[in-house]
Amino acid sequence: MVPVARRMLFTDRRRALLGVAGVAIALVMALTLDGIFAGTTRQVSRYIDTSPADVFVSQEGVRTIHMAISVVPAAAADEISTLPGVDWAEPILFSSDALRVPGGRRPSYVIGYQPGGRGGPQILTEGRSPGSGEIVVDDSAATALGIVLGDEVEVLGRTWLVSGLTSGMTSIVNTSVYVTFDDLAAALGSQGAASYILIGTEGDPDTVADRIEAAIPGVESQTRPRFSAEERSVVREMSTDLLSIMSFAALLVGLAVIGLVLYATVLSRLRDIGVMKALGLGRSGVTRLVLIQGLWTVTIAFVLAVAATFGIGAVVAAIAPDIDVVVETASLLRAGAGSVLVAAIGVIIPLIKVWRVDPATVFRSPS
Amino acid sequence: MFGRVPAARRMTTADPKRLAVSLLGVGAAIGLVLLLQGLWNGQLVQITAYEDHVGADLFVAQPDTESLLGDTSRVPLSALEPIRALPMVRAADPAHLHATITELHGGKEFVFIAGYAPTGLGGPWELRDGRTARAGGEAVVDSILAEEHGLTIGDSFDIKGREFEVVGLSENSRSWMAAFIFVTDDSARLLTGSGETASFILVQTDQPAEAAAAIEEITGLSAVDPAFLAENDRQVLAGIMENPVLLMIGIAFAAATLVVALTVYSGVVERLREYGIVKAMGAGRLRILRLILGQTVLLAVVGSGIGYLMYLGGVWLVGRLRPQFWFSLEWRHLLVITAASAVMALVAAVMPVRRLGRLDPASVYRGW
Numbered sequence: 001m002v003p004v005a006r007r008m009l010f011t012d013r014r015r016a017l018l019g020v021a022g023v024a025i026a027l028v029m030a031l032t033l034d035g036i037f038a039g040t041t042r043q044v045s046r047y048i049d050t051s052p053a054d055v056f057v058s059q060e061g062v063r064t065i066h067m068a069i070s071v072v073p074a075a076a077a078d079e080i081s082t083l084p085g086v087d088w089a090e091p092i093l094f095s096s097d098a099l100r101v102p103g104g105r106r107p108s109y110v111i112g113y114q115p116g117g118r119g120g121p122q123i124l125t126e127g128r129s130p131g132s133g134e135i136v137v138d139d140s141a142a143t144a145l146g147i148v149l150g151d152e153v154e155v156l157g158r159t160w161l162v163s164g165l166t167s168g169m170t171s172i173v174n175t176s177v178y179v180t181f182d183d184l185a186a187a188l189g190s191q192g193a194a195s196y197i198l199i200g201t202e203g204d205p206d207t208v209a210d211r212i213e214a215a216i217p218g219v220e221s222q223t224r225p226r227f228s229a230e231e232r233s234v235v236r237e238m239s240t241d242l243l244s245i246m247s248f249a250a251l252l253v254g255l256a257v258i259g260l261v262l263y264a265t266v267l268s269r270l271r272d273i274g275v276m277k278a279l280g281l282g283r284s285g286v287t288r289l290v291l292i293q294g295l296w297t298v299t300i301a302f303v304l305a306v307a308a309t310f311g312i313g314a315v316v317a318a319i320a321p322d323i324d325v326v327v328e329t330a331s332l333l334r335a336g337a338g339s340v341l342v343a344a345i346g347v348i349i350p351l352i353k354v355w356r357v358d359p360a361t362v363f364r365s366p367s
Numbered sequence: 368m369f370g371r372v373p374a375a376r377r378m379t380t381a382d383p384k385r386l387a388v389s390l391l392g393v394g395a396a397i398g399l400v401l402l403l404q405g406l407w408n409g410q411l412v413q414i415t416a417y418e419d420h421v422g423a424d425l426f427v428a429q430p431d432t433e434s435l436l437g438d439t440s441r442v443p444l445s446a447l448e449p450i451r452a453l454p455m456v457r458a459a460d461p462a463h464l465h466a467t468i469t470e471l472h473g474g475k476e477f478v479f480i481a482g483y484a485p486t487g488l489g490g491p492w493e494l495r496d497g498r499t500a501r502a503g504g505e506a507v508v509d510s511i512l513a514e515e516h517g518l519t520i521g522d523s524f525d526i527k528g529r530e531f532e533v534v535g536l537s538e539n540s541r542s543w544m545a546a547f548i549f550v551t552d553d554s555a556r557l558l559t560g561s562g563e564t565a566s567f568i569l570v571q572t573d574q575p576a577e578a579a580a581a582i583e584e585i586t587g588l589s590a591v592d593p594a595f596l597a598e599n600d601r602q603v604l605a606g607i608m609e610n611p612v613l614l615m616i617g618i619a620f621a622a623a624t625l626v627v628a629l630t631v632y633s634g635v636v637e638r639l640r641e642y643g644i645v646k647a648m649g650a651g652r653l654r655i656l657r658l659i660l661g662q663t664v665l666l667a668v669v670g671s672g673i674g675y676l677m678y679l680g681g682v683w684l685v686g687r688l689r690p691q692f693w694f695s696l697e698w699r700h701l702l703v704i705t706a707a708s709a710v711m712a713l714v715a716a717v718m719p720v721r722r723l724g725r726l727d728p729a730s731v732y733r734g735w
Contacts, residue, residue: 014636015636018629018632018636021629022392022629022630022633025622025625025626025629026622026626028618028622029618029619029622032618033615033618033619036611036614036615040611067466067467067477068468097439098437098438105437105603107437107603172607172608172611173607174607234468234477241544241689241692242406242407242410242608242612242692243608243611243612243615245406245685245689246406246612246616246619247615249399249402249403249681250399250403250615250619253395253396253398254622256391256395257392257395257396257626260388260391260392260395261392264385264388264389264392264633267384267385267388268637312618316614320610320614323610323611323614350384
């Protein structure tokens with residue numbers, strides 16, 4: 001069997017290349033914008049996602065960290081640690097403010113944790129954990145604000161000495177800074193209270209979460225995935241909707257461009273296709289021919305576009321570390337399925353003319 | 368002979384289907400960039416809704432307050448009377464601003480509570496329906512927020528365990544990620560537990576500079592120009608979201624110019640045979656170049672027009688589906704995008720001309 005569709009497609013390489021390039025450019029745009037949106041959304045729950053805690057306990061009715069005020073008795077950590085299935089329990093304090101230096105400011109989570117405990121920064125790229133009067137700052141915010149180790153910064157109306165830098169804790173919404181639990185309690189005027197209690201479990205986190213809610217009145221207990229999903233949901237509604245609209249608009253326009261490119265490609269091959277019909281190829285054969293050509297074009301373009309998107313992601317990571325480009329499987333499926341669909345529509349519409357054409361006309365000179 | 372014939376236009380319009388596809392491709396690419404740029408500009412305009420519309424000439428704030436979004440300001444209500452007593456001050460009223468998450472119909476909603484003196488400054492600047500809040504427990508709700516949650520005048524809802532009745536619906540009262548709910552200053556103080564303080568004292572005066580100096584001298588507080596606060600709020604928003612948004616716009620812009628270039632290049636390559644005929648009829652290289660550039664400019668200009676129409680369509684669609692997002696497009700953005708597309712189109716159009724220059728005119732009468 002002769003692969004007529006593929007041979008016809010690649011006989012005129014320039015024309016085939018133009019079709020592939022058009023589809024690939026549209027796909028790169030759609031995939032990259034979706035990747036920026038996905039990366040941004042993931043960043044906002046990074047404190048939760050990178051925490052060693054399996055369960056987070058908050059004040060009843062409080063299901064997020066962002067824009068929330070949660071107060072639970074710090075002593076509840078001791079009570080929780082005695083429950084079956086609980087490996088460890090540590091309180092943290094939380095507040096929102098801005099990280100200020102003379103050169104600028106950045107909205108920030110302020111997290112107070114027990115020295116040596118699990119609520120602090122998971123990695124230190126430079127320096128050491130905070131002691132009294134000291135603070136750990138994210139390296140991305142530090143770079144943006146020109147902060148280096150040993151600098152003084154202002155948070156919550158007092159001055160702190162930067163003792164260390166962590167990484168990956170600056171998102172589209174804000175950055176995060178870490179101080180000791182006692183320092184933050186003093187700055188907030190809080191006594192005997194915590195904002196959240198982090199729990200490490202030995203068994204099923206869901207069971208432990210239920211057990212905590214049953215044993216301790218007035219608290220909300222959520223597993224890490226659930227707490228993370230709630231956090232992303234509230235931030236998405238408040239902040240990242242803008243990016244989701246941009247990403248969706250890019251997908252729609254990208255698909256429209258793909259459809260137009262494929263339409264134009266078939267339009268320029270109508271004469272060749274007419275010849276095939278005159279040689280005896282039926283309506284279904286002609287349709288199959290252009291569909292296969294469209295599929296070839298989209299497949300090659302898709303592979304190139306995915307590779308280019310990963311390349312753009314790597315370049316962005318190198319020059320703007322606070323922006324993540326995350327290519328998710330769902331995004332690939334969406335763009336792939338969408339492009340195949342619009343490509344099919346794009347190649348079939350011009351065929352209507354071919355279906356009706358008298359085969360003999362193709363042997364006359366072009367007008 | 369060619370000078371009297373509008374060859375560029377005729378050749379361009381000879382194949383209406385191909386022309387339509389090219390124009391739609393160019394238009395869609397340009398329309399997307401305009402839509403993204405307009406959406407981002409809209410957020411920068413929207414974020415300063417309070418400062419822009421509340422009607423104050425000065426915001427009296429806690430010292431070192433530079434923005435509404437990035438700073439927390441508390442001023443004592445005791446400063447109100449000395450400020451009102453200043454001869455250049457026409458009006459001075461307390462304003463309470465508090466961002467909070469409230470539950471409406473089981474869903475979380477981030478809102479700005481704006482407390483104001485019922486007969487003073489700080490209330491809703493544009494009422495669509497109903498009246499302003501005059502007593503505790505009454506609220507004017509942003510009309511889009513109200514629509515999203517099915518709230519109408521006379522309905523009740525809950526903020527932090529306190530019940531409020533909707534007495535009015537306000538227009539243009541969203542600021543980026545949150546809608547305003549206007550309540551009386553007494554209600555706001557109960558909600559925020561702010562005691563004998565307010566977030567700001569809003570001042571109306573015909574002599575802002577003199578009034579600011581006098582207020583700072585007698586109260587020790589900062590008297591800030593609303594334009595200064597607005598500019599800093601824009602910077603706070605830009606600091607948070609600018610990088611990913613501008614990266615998105617940049618990538619869309621790059622893709623759009625490539626699509627334009629590809630469309631023009633394809634069009635010229637597809638017509639090489641026609642240009643060959645024109646060459647065989649005696650047209651020089653310059654004449655053919657002018658022909659191609661004429662077609663390209665036509666495509667770029669009409670395509671940009673279609674892109675602008677697509678932008679307007681996108682604005683209308685987003686306005687119907689997500690009315691909380693505003694758009695604002697400056698002419699310079701349209702000009703920059705059109706100019707960049709035109710340059711890319713011209714570059715793409717000129718590339719195949721070299722091939723045409725090598726073409727033997729006689730070959731066009733043979734098959735290619």
